[in-house]
Amino acid sequence: MKSWKIILSIVRSVVLFLFMFEFCLAKLNICNLIKTNDRKITPSSSTLKIETAPSSMACSIMCCNLESCCYASYDNKTRQCILDESCCPQSELTGDALMMKKSTGSLQCQNGWLKNENNCYFFSNDVMNWNDAKSVCESYGSMLVEVLSSFELDFLKATATVYDSSFWLGGTDIEKEGDWIWSTSQTDITFNDWHVGQPDNWNDQEHCLLMTLEFNLEWADRSCTDINRFICEKSVVLLLDVLRKIKMTGTRLKWWLYVPVVIRNHID
Ligand SMILES: [Ca+2]
Numbered sequence: 001m002k003s004w005k006i007i008l009s010i011v012r013s014v015v016l017f018l019f020m021f022e023f024c025l026a027k028l029n030i031c032n033l034i035k036t037n038d039r040k041i042t043p044s045s046s047t048l049k050i051e052t053a054p055s056s057m058a059c060s061i062m063c064c065n066l067e068s069c070c071y072a073s074y075d076n077k078t079r080q081c082i083l084d085e086s087c088c089p090q091s092e093l094t095g096d097a098l099m100m101k102k103s104t105g106s107l108q109c110q111n112g113w114l115k116n117e118n119n120c121y122f123f124s125n126d127v128m129n130w131n132d133a134k135s136v137c138e139s140y141g142s143m144l145v146e147v148l149s150s151f152e153l154d155f156l157k158a159t160a161t162v163y164d165s166s167f168w169l170g171g172t173d174i175e176k177e178g179d180w181i182w183s184t185s186q187t188d189i190t191f192n193d194w195h196v197g198q199p200d201n202w203n204d205q206e207h208c209l210l211m212t213l214e215f216n217l218e219w220a221d222r223s224c225t226d227i228n229r230f231i232c233e234k235s236v237v238l239l240l241d242v243l244r245k246i247k248m249t250g251t252r253l254k255w256w257l258y259v260p261v262v263i264r265n266h267i268d
């Protein structure tokens with residue numbers, strides 16, 4: 001009986017540890033800090049706190065945990081951590097310090113993907129029909145792009161202009177004629193950039209959404225079997241995703257060792 005109790009208490013501790021661990025990481029996830037070497041904040045009226053911290057990482061975390069903090073600086077010699085609410089604080093040159101700006105933007109996109117806000121976008125070189133394009137995006141752990149704002153649209157158009165190509169987007173009315181939805185999220189297309197006179201369901205056979213060069217990159221409905229380039233979209237990789245990947249690839253014994261490295265890569 002006693003050994004059962006011991007096992008139960010060990011299991012409980014492990015579960016609690018894992019829960020706390022993920023919770024703490026989730027908190028860190030939302031705070032990415034961009035560093036500037038050889039400078040420190042000059043204390044001023046916008047300074048929130050001046051504290052002693054054991055490391056620049058600890059100083060970064062203090063800034064992450066303080067909502068009004070925009071910039072932190074850490075002096076390796078004096079161990080002084082200065083938190084400032086200004087996103088453009090007064091600063092001075094000093095060889096032993098570094099400054100860290102809090103960014104709501106998160107980590108980076110993988111090679112070949114472009115970052116805009118908190119999403120990564122892949123503009124294909126290959127051409128294929130709409131269904132194949134959707135499958136390829138899914139095989140990348142992403143979706144055929146869904147355009148939700150003018151900010152996102154401007155980014156997509158600007159990039160498509162550089163590539164000088166038409167691109168499939170993730171919209172379709174294949175399920176019900178005239179009911180345009182984003183195929184992955186199954187949500188109605190409310191924000192749109194249809195060219196005048198589109199969608200026209202020409203020949204009763206146009207059910208897929210193309211950002212087309214023909215209309216200066218405005219939208220048109222086209223036959224889903226047409227062959228075009230396409231754009232995939234996914235959220236930036238967050239630390240938890242990295243963690244899950246490490247766990248899944250079976251390096252279980254070492255994954256907790258990776259964590260400080262992953263965090264350090266981004267803030268130290
Ligand atoms: Ca249609």
Ligand SMILES: [Ca+2]
Binds near residue numbers: 202221
């Ligand atoms: Ca059309």
